[in-house]
Amino acid sequence: MRSNLTGIWLSRYRYPSSSRAAELEGQHYVRIFRKGRFLIAESLPKINASYLLMRLALDDNVIAGSWQEETNPDGYYKGAIYHGAIQLLLDEARNRMHGQWVGFGKDKEVNVGPWELTYVGENLPDSISRKS
Numbered sequence: 001m002r003s004n005l006t007g008i009w010l011s012r013y014r015y016p017s018s019s020r021a022a023e024l025e026g027q028h029y030v031r032i033f034r035k036g037r038f039l040i041a042e043s044l045p046k047i048n049a050s051y052l053l054m055r056l057a058l059d060d061n062v063i064a065g066s067w068q069e070e071t072n073p074d075g076y077y078k079g080a081i082y083h084g085a086i087q088l089l090l091d092e093a094r095n096r097m098h099g100q101w102v103g104f105g106k107d108k109e110v111n112v113g114p115w116e117l118t119y120v121g122e123n124l125p126d127s128i129s130r131k132s
Contacts, residue, residue, distance in 0.1 A: 005094065006034050007122045009041065011052065013115040018107060020076075026069070028052045029124060030117070039063065041117070044124065049075060054086065063088040063097055080106065086115055095119035 011028045028048045030041040041054035049072035056065035064087045073079035084103025091097070098116040105111045 003094070004034060005039060005058070005090075005119075006032055008032075008044070008120040008124050009097075009117040010120055011041065011043075011054075011115070011117045013101060014113045016105070016111055016113070018105060018109070023113075026050075029120070029128065030054070034058075039065075047124065047128065056086070056088075058090070061090040061092075063090055063099075067101060067103075077106075088115065088117070 009030050009032055011026075011030050013026050014023055015026060016022075017024050028043040028050070030043050030052060033040045033042075037058045039054075039056040039058055041052070041056065043050070043052040051070040052067065053069075054065060054067045056063050065085070066083065067086050068081065068083040070081050071077035071079055082103055082105075084101055086099065086101045088097040088099035096116065096118050098114070100112055101115045102110065102112045
């Protein structure tokens, strides 16, 4: 069992897109930093098209906090900033977190969806880092 949660994680979430009438998936490779019971997850530069930042607090196996994403300036959402809250459960092996997010959509509607983070390792695999 991993005692420290620092390292590289794959973050994936599902979100509704009212303008595209579909449910889509967002994905980021993030590095988690830990100070005591607090965690910061920040997307890796040059690997992700958009920027994700999460500020989280750990209480046993419960993780709760906030998230903010600045979308890809060249992508569909043209650099829009979205933010909200998140609650996750940490599995017993401490290599997967899963839960739900809540936030506002572009039309100011309240959206919710699943979010999961899976531990990748201390470093990004070469097969992924070569794509940048």
